Amino acid sequence: MTKHYIVAGHRFDFTMQDDCPLWAGLGNYAPFEVAESDREPVFSLEFVYQMEKMKKVPVYVEKAEDPDQPRIEIFHRAPDEADPEGKEWIIEMAPVQKMDICARLVASPDFRSGRVAVAHGRVGEFAINNAMMILYAFTTAPMGTLEMHSSVIKREGYGYMFLGKSGTGKSTHSNLWLKYIEGSELLNDDNPVLRVGEDGVARVYGSPWSGKTPCYKNDSVPVGAIVRLNQYPENRISRNSLVEAYAAVYPSCSGFRALSGIADGMHSTIEKVVLSIPCFTLDCLPDEAAALLSCKTISR
Numbered sequence: 001m002t003k004h005y006i007v008a009g010h011r012f013d014f015t016m017q018d019d020c021p022l023w024a025g026l027g028n029y030a031p032f033e034v035a036e037s038d039r040e041p042v043f044s045l046e047f048v049y050q051m052e053k054m055k056k057v058p059v060y061v062e063k064a065e066d067p068d069q070p071r072i073e074i075f076h077r078a079p080d081e082a083d084p085e086g087k088e089w090i091i092e093m094a095p096v097q098k099m100d101i102c103a104r105l106v107a108s109p110d111f112r113s114g115r116v117a118v119a120h121g122r123v124g125e126f127a128i129n130n131a132m133m134i135l136y137a138f139t140t141a142p143m144g145t146l147e148m149h150s151s152v153i154k155r156e157g158y159g160y161m162f163l164g165k166s167g168t169g170k171s172t173h174s175n176l177w178l179k180y181i182e183g184s185e186l187l188n189d190d191n192p193v194l195r196v197g198e199d200g201v202a203r204v205y206g207s208p209w210s211g212k213t214p215c216y217k218n219d220s221v222p223v224g225a226i227v228r229l230n231q232y233p234e235n236r237i238s239r240n241s242l243v244e245a246y247a248a249v250y251p252s253c254s255g256f257r258a259l260s261g262i263a264d265g266m267h268s269t270i271e272k273v274v275l276s277i278p279c280f281t282l283d284c285l286p287d288e289a290a291a292l293l294s295c296k297t298i299s300r
């Protein structure tokens with residue numbers, strides 16, 4: 001069975017055997033499912049039942065901010081009969097940093113097709129979700145699209161994106177808006193998509209990926225402001241210069257910076273975003289006053 005999905009205007013396809021029990025755990029994709037579409041998929045992913053034996057050449061190890069984030073290691077496939085030039089990518093994964101590798105994504109040189117396998121079924125949903133996120137981020141980066149690590153509040157027709165290192169309090173700050181600021185709605189709590197359209201308008205989109213909070217909304221709004229959070233013993237907020245804004249947004253973007261095509265796409269989109277969207281730094285406590293201060297300052 002092949003299902004088709006559209007997130008932020010980009011179609012992708014996923015294939016798995018009809019009777020695979022993992023389908024039951026992929027309800028987060030349901031709001032984004034479409035019938036067969038004329039749009040060319042940015043990538044196609046297939047779930048396979050056996051991890052291939054292959055030699056690999058190390059390329060990159062992602063350094064996570066905290067031990068509870070996934071372990072990601074990227075390799076080139078060593079030349080063999082199946083890939084004589086060694087151009088395929090091998091991306092190995094585990095749900096947390098200290099866990100042994102338990103899932104493998106093998107992708108084409110342009111990341112537009114891939115197959116994912118797991119060592120055991122307990123990590124099947126993790127592997128599929130992470131393979132989808134990786135392929136989505138890598139293939140859409142040259143298309144004015146950024147897969148972000150952010151919590152997003154929708155209010156009065158705009159989206160407000162809260163960025164920061166893991167554990168900074170992005171979800172906490174969004175929850176304070178939901179509790180104290182009328183008209184607030186959570187759009188996504190971990191991995192929204194930010195896309196700059198042909199009209200130059202930056203919009204933030206819900207996605208099938210929302211971390212520990214089940215918030216999978218097929219919705220989008222123009223970005224009203226971007227706020228990078230820091231924990232601090234008092235509440236204060238300031239607007240960023242362009243350089244500061246770029247430095248604030250860049251670390252929260254997912255992508256393979258070692259490849260120029262992906263990195264250049266990310267840089268180009270970030271530049272458009274910071275030139276058109278006000279960006280702020282909020283040093284704050286996890287309290288009502290912080291939410292009221294940020295709302296008053298950044299709301300359109």
